[in-house]
Amino acid sequence: MTIPKLRCANVGVKPSKIRPMKRHIPNFITLLNIFCGCIATVFAVLNKLEVAAFFVFLGIFFDFFDGLAARALNVKSELGLQLDSLADVITSGLVPGIVMFQLLSMSYSGGWNIGLQANTPDTIQWAVFNIPLIPFFGFLITLASAYRLAKFNLDENQVSSFVGLPTPANALLILSFPLILLYHNNDFLNTIILNQWFLIGTTLLSSYLLNAPIGLFALKFKNWSFRDNALRYIFIVVSFVLVLTIKFMAIPAIIAIYIISSLVNQMGTKSIG
Numbered sequence: 495m496t497i498p499k500l501r502c503a504n505v506g507v508k509p510s511k512i513r514p515m516k517r518h519i520p521n522f523i524t525l526l527n528i529f530c531g532c533i534a535t536v537f538a539v540l541n542k543l544e545v546a547a548f549f550v551f552l553g554i555f556f557d558f559f560d561g562l563a564a565r566a567l568n569v570k571s572e573l574g575l576q577l578d579s580l581a582d583v584i585t586s587g588l589v590p591g592i593v594m595f596q597l598l599s600m601s602y603s604g605g606w607n608i609g610l611q612a613n614t615p616d617t618i619q620w621a622v623f624n625i626p627l628i629p630f631f632g633f634l635i636t637l638a639s640a641y642r643l644a645k646f647n648l649d650e651n652q653v654s655s656f657v658g659l660p661t662p663a664n665a666l667l668i669l670s671f672p673l674i675l676l677y678h679n680n681d682f683l684n685t686i687i688l689n690q691w692f693l694i695g696t697t698l699l700s701s702y703l704l705n706a707p708i709g710l711f712a713l714k715f716k717n718w719s720f721r722d723n724a725l726r727y728i729f730i731v732v733s734f735v736l737v738l739t740i741k742f743m744a745i746p747a748i749i750a751i752y753i754i755s756s757l758v759n760q761m762g763t764k765s766i767g
Contacts, residue, residue, distance in 0.1 A: 517569035523560040524577045527553045531585030538592040543672035546589060550669050553585035554662045561714075579643040586661035587639030590668035594632030594697055597671060601690040602626045628690065631697060635668065638701035645705070655756075656710045659703040663749055668700065670745035677742055703753070710756040725759055 530553030538546040560578060564570045639661045649657065671687050674680075686692055713730075715723055732751060736744035 516567055517571065519567060520560045520564035520569060520574050521577055523556050523563055524574065524581050527556040527560065527578075527581040527585055530556065531581065531589060534585065534589045535592065538589050538596065541596050543593055543596060543669075544676055546593065547669040547673055550585055550589050550665055553581070554665065557581065557585070557662055558713075575647060579647050582643055582661045583636075583640050586665035587636045587643070590639070590665045590700075591633040591636030593668055593672060594635055594693065595629045596632075597688070598629035598632050598690060598693050599626065601688045601693055602628070628694070631694060634697050634701050635664070635704075638704045639664065642704040655712055657707060658705050659700075659710065659749075659753070660712075661704065663752065664700055664704055666745050667749045668696075670742050671696075673742040673745075683743075708753070708757065709760050710753065711759060725755065729755060 530549045534546040534549035534553065537543070537549065557578070560574070564574055642658055642661060645657075651657075674683055675687055711725060711729075713726055715726065717723070720727055729752065733744070733748045736747055740747070
């Protein structure tokens with residue numbers, strides 16, 4: 495009796511054919527980020543901001559792992575860099591702009607999901623719609639995010655650190671406001687967040703921080719030693735504790751700690767040097 499020979503699944507497939515498939519894995523993860531951003535955009539337009547926030551968080555998760563996959567598989571490419579920035583423009587640029595638009599609209603209309611029909615003196619007439627002018631100011635975040643990402647693509651030095659607040663961190667900051675409104679139910683916080691001057695000031699500050707000439711450390715580990723990554727480990731632990739204790743209110747605090755600790759670390763490095 496002749497025993498048939500078992501054939502390996504890769505028989506007949508040249509190694510040169512296998513390797514190109516591997517290089518598409520990080521790009522596929524980036525495309526998942528874009529897909530999440532598209533879904534988040536739809537829900538942000540519908541003013542379902544908590545659902546939009548979920549898909550932004552999921553998109554940022556994919557944004558972190560596409561670079562990790564590219565480094566692990568040693569398949570970093572110019573295409574991946576450009577695609578990653580395009581994904582960030584949607585997930586971490588367009589969606590926060592729409593969310594700020596919605597929040598500014600709420601500050602005029604007086605509450606959640608009331609819509610854009612506001613009888614205020616500073617409205618612009620578009621066809622049959624009375625649309626307040628000020629909420630469009632929120633899209634300054636989108637413009638600043640796109641500009642920041644374009645500069646990032648041209649800067650080869652932003653590897654172990656960033657210049658300006660990364661767009662995902664800024665997106666987390668903006669998306670935290672509707673989550674605080676929904677889940678913390680604090681009248682004092684609600685009054686602050688839905689104050690139009692607070693929102694306008696936050697938009698201006700956010701746009702500045704995205705393009706500010708300040709160095710901020712990146713959560714990228716060249717190795718796992720505590721000595722080389724003490725600041726990163728401490729920041730992760732502090733962030734984890736804050737999220738467990740004060741939930742969504744932790745996000746603005748974490749962003750503030752991130753900026754302050756980066757500035758302190760930068761000053762310490764300069765003084766040693």
